[in-house]
Amino acid sequence: MSERKTIGVIGAGAWGTALAQMLSTDGRGVMLWAYEDEVVNAVNSAHRNPLFLPSAELSPQIRATGDLADLARLDMVLVVTPAQVLGRVLADLPECPRDLVLCSKGIEAGTKRLMNDVARAACPDSAIAVLSGPTFAHEVAQGLPTAVTLACDGGREHWDRISPEIARPAFRPYYSDDVTGAEIGGAIKNVLAIACGVVEGLGLGQNARAALIARGYAEMLRFGETLGARTETLAGLCGLGDLVLTCSSTSSRNFALGKALGEGQNAADLMADRRTVAEGAHTAPVLAELAQERGIAMPITTAMNTILQGENPRDIVAALLARPLRSEQEESE
Numbered sequence: 001m002s003e004r005k006t007i008g009v010i011g012a013g014a015w016g017t018a019l020a021q022m023l024s025t026d027g028r029g030v031m032l033w034a035y036e037d038e039v040v041n042a043v044n045s046a047h048r049n050p051l052f053l054p055s056a057e058l059s060p061q062i063r064a065t066g067d068l069a070d071l072a073r074l075d076m077v078l079v080v081t082p083a084q085v086l087g088r089v090l091a092d093l094p095e096c097p098r099d100l101v102l103c104s105k106g107i108e109a110g111t112k113r114l115m116n117d118v119a120r121a122a123c124p125d126s127a128i129a130v131l132s133g134p135t136f137a138h139e140v141a142q143g144l145p146t147a148v149t150l151a152c153d154g155g156r157e158h159w160d161r162i163s164p165e166i167a168r169p170a171f172r173p174y175y176s177d178d179v180t181g182a183e184i185g186g187a188i189k190n191v192l193a194i195a196c197g198v199v200e201g202l203g204l205g206q207n208a209r210a211a212l213i214a215r216g217y218a219e220m221l222r223f224g225e226t227l228g229a230r231t232e233t234l235a236g237l238c239g240l241g242d243l244v245l246t247c248s249s250t251s252s253r254n255f256a257l258g259k260a261l262g263e264g265q266n267a268a269d270l271m272a273d274r275r276t277v278a279e280g281a282h283t284a285p286v287l288a289e290l291a292q293e294r295g296i297a298m299p300i301t302t303a304m305n306t307i308l309q310g311e312n313p314r315d316i317v318a319a320l321l322a323r324p325l326r327s328e329q330e331e332s333e
């Protein structure tokens with residue numbers, strides 16, 4: 001039997017913890033880096049993560065650490081921090097691994113870079129893969145069946161090396177070499193999930209939500225095309241698949257944030273002091289800016305950005321509905 005190498009996971013929020021649990025199911029060791037000492041201690045002593053994934057009983061195969069040096073010399077490291085701190089955390093890594101697998105969903109605000117560009121700058125010699133798809137953390141931690149896109153910048157050879165390390169009977173990666181497409185799907189669906197939550201919070205009905213998913217997907221395709229993503233990638237698990245999941249459940253933090261906005265809660269209050277991340281709130285401003293700079297029609301994204309800045313959701317929805325009639329394929333605001 002081949003040796004099962006320890007895998008590193010950076011970030012012990014809900015998703016990093018669930019991935020560590022999933023990876024440990026074949027009996028291998030997982031080294032999990034956590035930002036909070038409280039999480040390190042709880043994982044090591046009680047096999048729990050009370051801050052971010054309280055429902056899961058974790059495998060004793062998972063060892064937590066607060067020291068990134070403990071991940072040195074591991075061949076493969078999954079990076080699962082919030083998107084806005086990924087670059088900072090990678091810059092602190094004493095040694096870059098051979099294989100980095102990026103699992104965060106977002107765009108870096110200041111630089112407007114996708115996560116793979118941020119990671120490439122920090123670890124130029126690492127092979128970069130993006131793992132993304134419809135994956136609520138609590139379901140993966142329970143071992144429920146889940147499928148993801150695993151986009152490998154090194155093509156088939158890269159996939160052949162890393163996919164056996166990541167696949168498990170209930171966790172099924174699908175091959176892609178479209179790293180940009182895989183990232184764009186995950187980043188944009190978070191903004192659209194907030195929009196679907198707003199529709200829910202305002203009580204606008206199921207028809208409106210379906211319209212929003214379809215028109216939001218058209219925005220994802222237009223944006224993706226401009227950045228060189230392939231339509232077939234966005235039609236898959238990491239795009240449409242994840243959009244459908246997060247636009248239809250309050251298990252999504254982004255959807256729940258939108259619902260609260262639609263119900264009349266204040267955006268600044270909702271963002272203040274939150275421990276868990278709703279990536280769409282950070283992605284919306286940078287995405288709206290990129291759309292404007294590049295002349296890409298993204299009216300739903302722009303509207304969500306305005307609502308997150310404190311505008312009245314009902315007024316913004318009314319303005320969206322009042323735009324001139326056009327064909328579905330037309331690419332103007």
Ligand SMILES: NC(=O)C1=CN([C@@H]2O[C@H](COP(=O)(O)OP(=O)(O)OC[C@H]3O[C@@H](n4cnc5c(N)ncnc54)[C@H](O)[C@@H]3O)[C@@H](O)[C@H]2O)C=CC1
Nearest residue numbers: 012013014015016035052081083085104105136137276277
């Ligand atoms: N929760 C989920 O079901 C899924 C989440 N993701 C993505 O995974 C990424 C991480 O999300 P979650 O694990 O859900 O996080 P979370 O919302 O459960 O927890 C927040 C995380 O941020 C970390 N953090 C806060 N400040 C930090 C700092 N200054 N430096 C480093 N880390 C810091 C915390 O330690 C914690 O790990 C996000 O990009 C999210 O979109 C992707 C798929 C599923």
Ligand SMILES: O=C(CO)COP(=O)(O)O
Nearest residue numbers: 133134135136252253254
């Ligand atoms: O990305 C996710 C599921 O695929 C998790 O969505 P939220 O971050 O909205 O909870």
